[in-house]
Amino acid sequence: MxxxxxxxxxxxxxxxxxxxxxxxxxxxxxxxxxxxxxxxxxxxxxxxxxxxxxxxxxxxxxxxxxxxxxxxxxxxxxxxxxxxxxxxxxxxxxxxxxxxxxxxxxxxxxxxxxxxxxxxxxxxxxxxxxxxxxxxxxxxxxxxxxxxxxxxxxxxxxxxxxxxxxxxxSGLRKKHSAPTSMTFEDQMARSNANQADMFGNTDxxxxxxxxxxxxxxxxxxxxxxxxxxxxxxxxxxxxxxxxxxxxxxxxxxxxxxxxxxxxxxxxxxxxxxxxxxxxxxxxxxxxxxxxxxxxxxxxxxxxxxxxxxxxxxxxxxxxxxxxxxxxLERERPASAVHQNQLFYITKEKHIRSYDFAKNLESPSMLSLKKLGSPWVPPRTLSYNPAERAVLVTSPADGGCYELISLPRDASGAIEPTDTKRGSGNSAVFVARNRFAVFTQSNQQVDIKDLSNSTTKTIKPPHGTTDIYFGGTGCLLLITPTSVVLYDIQAKKNLAELAVNGVKYVVWSSDGLYVALLSKHNVTIATKKLEQVSTLHETIRIKSATWDDTGVLLYSTLNHIKYSLMNGDNGIVRTLEHTVYLVRVKGRNVYCLDRAAKPKVLQIDPTEYRFKLALVKRNYDEMLNIIKNSSLVGQSIISYLQKKGYPEIALQFVQDPQTRFELAIECGNLEVAVEMAKQLDRPKLWQRLSTEALAHGNHQVVEMTYQKLRNFDKLSFLYLSTGDQEKLKRMAKIAEHRGDMTARFQNALYLGDVQNRIEMFQEIDLYPLAYLTAKSHGLEEQAQTILEASGLTEEQISMPSVGKPPTPLRPIVPTHKTNWPTHGTSSTVFEKALLGEVDGIGSEEAPATNGPGDEDLLGNEAPGAADGQLAEGDEDEDIAGWDMGDDVEVEADNDFVNVESAEAGSGSSEADLWARNSPLAADHVAAGSFETAMQLLNRQVGAVNFAPLEGRFQEIYQATRTYLPANPNMPSLVNYVRRTIQETDSRKILPLIPRDLDSILTGELQAGKTAMVKNKLEDGVQVFKKLLHLLIVNVVTSQAELSDAKKAIHTAAQYILAMSIEISRRALVQNAQDISSLSSDTKKRAFELSAYFTVPELEGPHKSIALWGAMGFANKNKQYSTALSFANALIDRTSNAKFKETARKVKAVCERNPIDAVEIDFDQFADFEICAASFTPIYGGSPSVACPFDGSKYHAKYKGTVCKVCEVCQIGAPASGLRLVG
Amino acid sequence: MDPYSPEGELINLHSAFHAGAYQIVIDFDTTPISQAAELPARVLKLRSLIALGRTKEVITELSGEKTPDLVAVRLLAEYEEGNDVVDQARKLVERHGSDNLTVQLCGGMILSRAGEVEEALALLSKHQGSLDAVALIVQIHLQQNRIDLAAKEAQRARKWAQDSLLVNIAESWVGMREGGEKYQSAFYVFEELAQSNQSQSAHSLVAQAVSELHLGRLPEAEAALQQALVINEKYADTIANMIVLNTILGNTAETEELKAQLENVNPEHRALAEWREKREEFTRAMGRYSPKFEV
Structure with missing residues (x-):
């Protein structure tokens, strides 16, 4: 057996x-x-x-x-x-x-x-x-x-x-683990004992x-x-x-x-x-x-x-x-998921539920001790939400099932009272009031109602081993070689899919897809059992569950992996212990371990989400992922490349060579040009020229030919694009190089007869010169040549030529613009990405700089040629090309620049600042207020910029000096940098006035002094100024950043404290004795004076607050409150006067520690003060904060402008203040 | 070719002019100079008057003149006065622009200030080895933010004019845009100008101060600016740069005071005009957000 x-x-x-x-x-x-x-x-x-x-x-x-x-x-x-x-x-x-x-x-x-x-x-x-x-x-x-x-x-x-x-x-252990240092006696005794061992075996x-x-x-x-x-x-x-x-x-x-x-x-x-x-x-x-x-x-x-x-x-x-x-037994805990709940059977054979959202296990609801044999755990659990009933099967006694109603509330492991049972190997609910029971020995499926009476009997295909729910009114019948979808009503097979050895079936949450798990295979099929994909695992597959987006996560013995519909799969994380997945939500995977305990595992779904987005062409999502997470490098790139998305891969690659390859592959000439410039290798230029030619981008072609010094092709290119000017220049260059063939060719292209004649004369080919002149009807010149060469007309046999042809000219001046034959390669994705980047206001601009980003300050930058051409004589013109004897490397730069130069204005240094920096302050300096505001809005949720106008102006006007230049001309504007040593235009950044140091020694100290001097209104103003100075600023290091953040926090706390006190003073009109006021006002005044002590102030300042609150409470017979302040004051102050007073107050209050008015202040509770209402926010109650200064508010203030900084929106989504580039 | 070249007799006058020491130029005794140099000297003196804001004197003085040079200077003065003389200037340029340097310079200035930058450059490029024209071209390129072109222009001038003052000055202007070590070189040039008796002026002192400011040497910059104020307390650029300096130092009150001063002296100064423009932009950009205030 x-x-x-x-x-x-x-x-x-x-x-x-x-x-x-x-x-x-x-x-x-x-x-x-x-x-x-x-x-x-x-x-x-x-x-x-x-x-x-x-x-x-x-x-x-x-x-x-x-x-x-x-x-x-x-x-x-x-x-x-x-x-x-x-x-x-x-x-x-x-x-x-x-x-x-x-x-x-x-x-x-x-x-x-x-x-x-x-x-x-x-x-x-x-x-x-x-x-x-x-x-x-x-x-x-x-x-x-x-x-x-x-x-x-x-x-x-x-x-x-x-x-x-x-x-x-134990004797043996003692002997062998005795301390090493022993007295002589011990050693003697020891050796004696050893002697005894030999005979007496005392070890x-x-x-x-x-x-x-x-x-x-x-x-x-x-x-x-x-x-x-x-x-x-x-x-x-x-x-x-x-x-x-x-x-x-x-x-x-x-x-x-x-x-x-x-x-x-x-x-x-x-x-x-x-x-x-x-x-x-x-x-x-x-x-x-x-x-x-x-x-x-x-x-x-x-x-x-x-x-x-x-x-x-x-x-x-x-x-x-x-x-x-x-x-000895199956370790897979029987479980079922319904919406947010997991029902499962523990090792003690208790049914419990687990709430995914709350991460909460219920107490035991039922005990299944009596089901089957005590040593055999139940195999499956099927849940019927309509009836709140479960169907449990156990392999004991040749297979049995039990239908049990769950109690309303989980009140402990009670024995079920009203159970229906029967024998069978598998049992699953197929409808609200029907379940199917399969018995393997007689190969029969019984459909039963809730009173456990059979309503229908089905003969499944021969060799059926198991049944699973198959969608409403249907069953999945599992045989060793196939899965059959069976319609219970119609009593017929709807579909059959040949899959070997399926053991488990997992439906997606929308019921459209089903994953069929066998020992080493996962097959994904539609609800009609059409196969979608299949994959093989060498390690045994244990369980699976569907993501809400249609990604299947499955667990093997030692990994959690994912599979997309198209069969792409990968590892999500490794597992130390085998687990059984039941659900995945966001970054959490819920599972049961072998001890049948629910567990939550953290995963990073980025990779599969990205792939899914790619498959679904959901560019927004991809963009989002790219922006918000650091995707794994190489694997994603090769994946993208393999899947035919080089343009997307391009977004991730840094390596210039790879970038070049990708750019060529996806036809992104801009990037290809940029990379080729970086790498500057003839091979790459060669490839680029071919690609650009195919694209019809002749400007790039021209540049590559120049780089390659391919004069012939260049001439032909100019001819075919009709760029006469440049063609002429090519002729000049040819002349300069002394390359007669090239010169001849160029002259032909230009239709320049004169040049040709001169050339022939120069190289003593008078007959040819003569012929050329003659055939073009230049009789006079022909004659001169003849004379010069000392020949006569008769000596030259003249072939009969027709009318000399003129070179063809393009009708349209195509050289002025490209005529792209290929669509440019920017895909929706790229457009989205670029569009987004623009919208962001160039926070990521340095990464996406296009070829337009040459060093605008460099001496080599595009340029001088036009000026030279316009004014200079021929020698200068050529000199610009630097075509001297050493026609070697250094010529290259000028060569290109000459061509790409264009007149017109350039971008000012201020524009560069905005381009070079992701910091709001730099954008302000650049005068790009709109992007600066966008940055601030995204970083700290800034919405109210009015208080920042002064700061904006300050930064703007601190960065522009006026240099008197030519008499009678306006002065030249220059741009003040904080990167004084820097000349690389990609790295220069503006000076931002008021550095952290000056603020810490200036405003911060001034604010604190105001606190000491009791000039609270001034203090609030100073601290607010500090906040406004720091919200648009730059610091040099992370360490400084944390100092800055500390200062912001301090300022916010002082503002809060001072505002509370100011409002208290306004309430009582500065009176110390308030007995005459109404009880509501009194209560509020007491509360405010107590809250004044809550914000985090520096030691001595906190003492001031405590001292004030103590005095105020004491004078107005709030003895209990006064006592607590007195105690706090004694604890913390080092001021002798304060201590003395506190002791006295303490003595007085201890006699009668009772408050005259009950106030909302619990010195022992953990709470913060809402900066708008000046009321406490107790721990656990909902609150929102200012994303900039961190001031806390009651939830109802969400969306309004922070009272403390007056700039940011409370509770706005924010990425955090950025002050370091 | 160039009457102001080192060999020429007007070298000192020319240097003082370009150092902004206009009063020295005006007071310059021109009786001993040759007849050929008479006109250029007069032009410099007239331009100095314009630079000092005495445009009306110039206009009156030149109202009957027909010499192209003087007509050009008059037009410049009128332009400075605020009259629209661009078309007149164009006509003058058409007739005399190809060979008359003064016409080229004044025409170039009027055109470039009127925004006809390309036209101005085309005109100035016709010069026959004049450093004045080169300096003007450099400045125009810098105003266009074409530092590359400006640098090229200065470089080429250095080839034929070697170590002329104007080449150094023009290079320094470019250097002030390039930054790095060029700041220091520019400082040396400006300092030399500012500290020599022949050329000390608010103009040259401000240039020195600006270069020091860019080098981050704020106390020195302040000293130079103060010195400039002593020479001419109404020189707008001094005040404008003083504003910058005080802003950097965080002296809010002084900044406001200086701004009021500048408003008095020259309400159209770029420092003010630009911020007025920017303020509008600020308001516009701010308007994209609708802060909600809790009441």
């Missing part, structure tokens, strides 16, 4: 397995075989990692060290071997036993190995110095097993002499001898925590023993094995005993009742050994033909 809930995870085929050990951390198991081999398996992957073959004959015992990369083995060759699995070698051998070694174990902390042997001894070895340190004799037959106690200095051993012995080894003494087995005992084990021992013997019995400090006795016997019991152990976490025997069974016993819980039988293999994983719920048993690794 195979137990339904024993789950085999791994099986190996080999010869008889005699020893097994789990690695404490890795998914490894060591198996020692009868054939002398030791195998190391990865049971998760099912692979054999290594083999160790040095023993001669069977290896019976094996154990991993807990922390070191070591293991120990003992075999029939009498040897104990210690191995390193890293170096894969036997490190050394411990010799000493005189017969087979049966078991070997490491001590959990000491460097000891415990061995038992057929030589009737138990020995302890020190593996560090490789010595035998103790030999325990006493058993008078083979000792079959000996184990250390997991915590105490005890050993338990089992022998074929039918006894189990418990040994006390290890027998504590108890347990007799009860009628045959030899094969195995014995301690309980991990309780004083219990379990043993298994050839009498086929498993015996449970208990021990106290002084005695040990037999508790009970587990009867059931019908052959020798080979090994046994306690379940590490549950009250269970596991045993294996030669009757080919694994048996599980209830520790408390000693009854059989379940058993598992193999057909042909006798079991020899069993081992438990120390941490996780895994066991391994060795048998005649190998090893099996198994779990």
């Amino acid at each position: 195979s137990s339904p809930s024993m789950l085999t995870k791994f099986e190996s085929k080999s010869s008889r397995a005699k020893g097994i050990a789990f690695h404490p951390k890795r998914p490894w198991i060591l198996v020692s075989l009868h054939s002398s081999t030791i195998q190391l398996w990865d049971y998760r992957m099912g692979t054999l990692i290594d083999r160790f073959e040095e023993h001669d004959g069977p290896v019976r015992g094996v154990d991993f060290h807990k922390t070191q990369p070591l293991f120990v083995s003992g075999g029939d060759d009498y040897k104990i071997k210690v191995w390193s699995y890293q170096t894969r070698r036997c490190l050394f051998t411990l010799n000493g036993h005189l017969d087979y070694v049966r078991t070997v174990f490491f001590h959990h902390e000491l460097p000891w190995i415990l061995s038992s042997s057929d030589d009737q001894t138990i020995r302890i070895w020190n593996w560090q110095n490789r010595s035998l340190i103790c030999t325990m004799t006493g058993h008078n037959h083979y000792t079959m097993c000996a184990q250390f106690h997991p915590k105490e200095d005890l050993i338990v051993s089992a022998s074929l002499d039918q006894s189990v012995r418990v040994w006390d080894i 290890a003494v027998v504590k108890f001898v347990l007799e009860g087995h009628d045959r030899g005992v094969n195995w014995v084990a301690f309980h991990p925590t309780l004083p219990l021992i379990v043993s298994a013997g050839d009498d086929r019995l498993v015996k449970l023993w208990r021990m106290s400090e002084t005695k040990a006795w037999e508790v009970d016997t587990c009867r059931g094995h019908f052959q020798n019991a080979s090994a046994c152990l306690f379940h590490p976490h549950q009250d269970l005993i596991l045993s294996v025997g030669e009757d080919k069974t694994i048996r599980v016993w209830d520790l408390n009742k000693r009854t059989s819980v379940q058993s598992f039988k193999r057909e042909n293999d006798r079991f020899w050994v069993i081992a438990a994983h120390p941490e996780i719920n895994l066991f391994a048993a060795g048998h005649d033909n190998g090893v099996m690794v198994f779990k």
Whole structure:
């Protein structure tokens, strides 16, 4: 009989397995075989990692060290071997036993190995110095097993002499962990004691001898925590023993094995005993009742050994033909999600709910103790929100289900009263009042109503293994090779999808898609079961859940991953422990762990959101993501490139080479030009020229030809674009270079006969010169040439030529603009991005600078040529081209510049400031008030700029000086910089008046002085000025920034404090005695005076506030309040006068600590003062803050202008003040 | 070619003129000079009068003159007075612009100040090796924010005019835009001018102060400006730069006072005009936000 809930995870085929050990951390198991081999398996992957073959004959015992990369083995060759699995070698051998070694174990902390042997001894070895340190004799037959106690200095051993012995080894530990410094006497005593050991064995003494087995005992084990021992013997019995400090006795016997019991152990976490025997069974016993819980039988293999994983719920048993690794029960907690609630069954078999939004677990609602067998957890849970009922299935008793109504309120683990039950393997709700029950044995699905009576019966396809909800009125029938969508009403198959081995089905929240999970595959299908995508995982897939946006998140044994509809997938995060996902919301993944506890894991959904946005072409979303998060670099880039979005990838790349490639790929010439300029390599120019030509962007073509010094092509380009001017210049250059061919060509292009004739004459080709002149009808000149050359007309044979052709001219002056044949490449995305960037006001401008951003101040900048052409003579003209003898590198720059120069005004330095800086102050200096305001609005929610006008003006006018220049001309405006040494136009920035230092020593001090001098109105003004100075400013470092923020905070607090006091004074018209005022006014006055003490002021100033409040309260018989202020004052002030007064007040108040008027002030409560209403905001009550100065307000003030800074909008979304570039 | 060249007899007069020492120019004794230099000297004197704001005297003095040079100067004076003489200037330029330097300079100034920058540049480019024209071209380029072109122009002038004062000055103007080490070089040039008796003037002192201000040497800048105020307390540029300095120092009260002074002296000074413009922009930009006040 195979137990339904024993789950085999791994099986190996080999010869008889005699020893097994789990690695404490890795998914490894060591198996020692009868054939002398030791195998190391990865049971998760099912692979054999290594083999160790040095023993001669069977290896019976094996154990991993807990922390070191070591293991120990003992075999029939009498040897104990210690191995390193890293170096894969036997490190050394411990010799000493005189017969087979049966078991070997490491001590959990000491460097000891415990061995038992057929030589009737138990020995302890020190593996560090490789010595035998103790030999325990006493058993008078083979000792079959000996184990250390997991915590105490005890050993338990089992022998074929039918006894189990418990040994006390505390003496041995003492001896081996004694302090190193010993007196001579100690040493003497010690050496004497050692002597005694040899004979008297005081190191290890027998504590108890347990007799009860009628045959030899094969195995014995301690309980991990309780004083219990379990043993298994050839009498086929498993015996449970208990021990106290002084005695040990037999508790009970587990009867059931019908052959020798080979090994046994306690379940590490549950009250269970596991045993294996030669009757080919694994048996599980209830520790408390000693009854059989379940058993598992193999057909042909006798079991020899069993081992438990120390941490996780895994066991391994060795048998005649190998090893099996198994779990006793499913660890997947049964659960169901409905809207914001998760219903799940705990390990105690209680139903609980969990609220995702509140992150709150309910108390237990129901106990399912009675469902199935107590040791078998329920398998599935199906929830019916209409009826608030659950349907639970359990694999116990061949499969059963129970329909239970949940109580209205969770009031504890009550036993359900009104339950309907039946047998079946799976049960799911299919409608509000119907559920389906599937029984595998008779291959039948029953549709039942809520009173549990069958309304319909369906014959599913042959071999159906499971059923799942399939959308309203439908079922998904799972067979080993396919999934069938079945319409219950129509009783027919709607669709079928061939997928192997589906185990779980997960519907998306909108019910449109379904994920079918099998062991190693995820298949996504539509609700009509049309396959959308499928993916394969080498690691086992455990669970899945859908994101609201249609991304599937699934968990494997060690990762959470995502899959898009198109099958793109990736890792979201790694997992330390296996979890079962139930829901994902934003950055939170909700899951149940193996202990059935709800957990929330944080994930970063950026990557898949981005990919999703890409797939959906949701550019806004992508933009948003790009702006707000730092996307992973290389992977995203290659992803984008692979997916054919080079233009988007371009946005992420910094490396110029890659940028160039991408730009070429997506046809973004601007960027390509920019990058080519940076890299300046002929190859790149070459490629750029080809690309630009294809685009029809002849201006870029022209530039690349110039860069490449490709004169011929350049000439032809000018010819074809009809740029006569430049063509003429090319002719001049050719002349200058002395390149006659080029000159000829250019002259041809220009139709310049004269030039050609001259050229021929220069190179003594008079006949050609003559012919040219002649054929163009220049008779006179022809004659001159003839004379000069001393020839006569007859000597030259004149071919008959027709009318000389004139070169073709483009009709339209195309050279003036490009005629793009390609659409420019800016995609919607790029446009959005650029548009956005503009809108932002160039906060990101430095990153997106286009080619227009050359160094405008540089000497090399575009330019001089036009001026030169207009005025200069020819020599100068050419000189501009710098075509001297050294027509080499340095010519390049001018060469290009000449061409790209244009007259007209440039951008002023102020414009550069705005371009160079993301700081509002720099934009103000640049005169770009609009963008400055935008920046302030985004950074600190500034909306009311009127108070900042002065500051704007100040900054603006501090940055422009007036330099008298030519007489009778207006003075020249120059721009004052704070980057005095800088000349790179991309780095220059304006001077911003009033640096942090001057503010800290100026306004901040002045404000505090005003506080001391009791000039509160002035103080408020000064502090407000400080706020206005700092809101538009720059600082040099992060450290200064935090100083600035501190100053802002301080100023805000002082303003608040002073305003409170000012309003109190206005209320009582500066009177100290207010007995004449109405009680409401009094109460308010008291409150205000108390609140005055709340803001964070500096020590002495706080004392002033306390002193004032104390005096005010005392005078007006608020003794309790006065007392609390007096106490606070005594605590904190160093001012003797204050202290003195406070003591007096305290003395007076303590006599009658009662307030005349009850006020809303609790000195012990944690609260802040609303800066608008001057009333307390207690911790936990809703509040909003000014994004700039942090002043707190009651929620109702949200959206209004902050009373403290008078600039920013309370509660506005803000990215935070930015003062450092 | 250039009557003001180092070899010329008007070198001192010319230097003083360009250092802004107008009174020295006006008081300059021109009796010993040659006949050929008479007209250029007169032009300088007249332009100095204009620079000192004595435009009406100039207009009266030149009302009957027909010499193109003097007509050009008169037009400049009239332009300074606020009369629209651009068309007259154009006509004059058409007739005499190709070879008469004074016409080129005055015409260039009028055109560029009237916003006809390209026209002005075209006219000035016809000069025959005049540093005055070069300086004017440099200034116009700087006003256009074409530092590159200005630098080129100055560089080329240095090739033929070597270390002339005007080349140095023009280079310094450019340097004041380029920044970095150029600030210091500009300072040296301006300081030399400002500290020599021949050329000390509010004009040159202000130039020195401005360069120091850009170098971040505020106390020195202030000293120079104070000195300039002693020479001429009504020189608008002194006051304008004083405003800048006090703003940087955070002296709000002084700043306001100085602004009132400037308003008196020259309400059309750029420092004031520009802020008036900017203020409107501020109000406009501010209007995009509608702050809600809690009552």
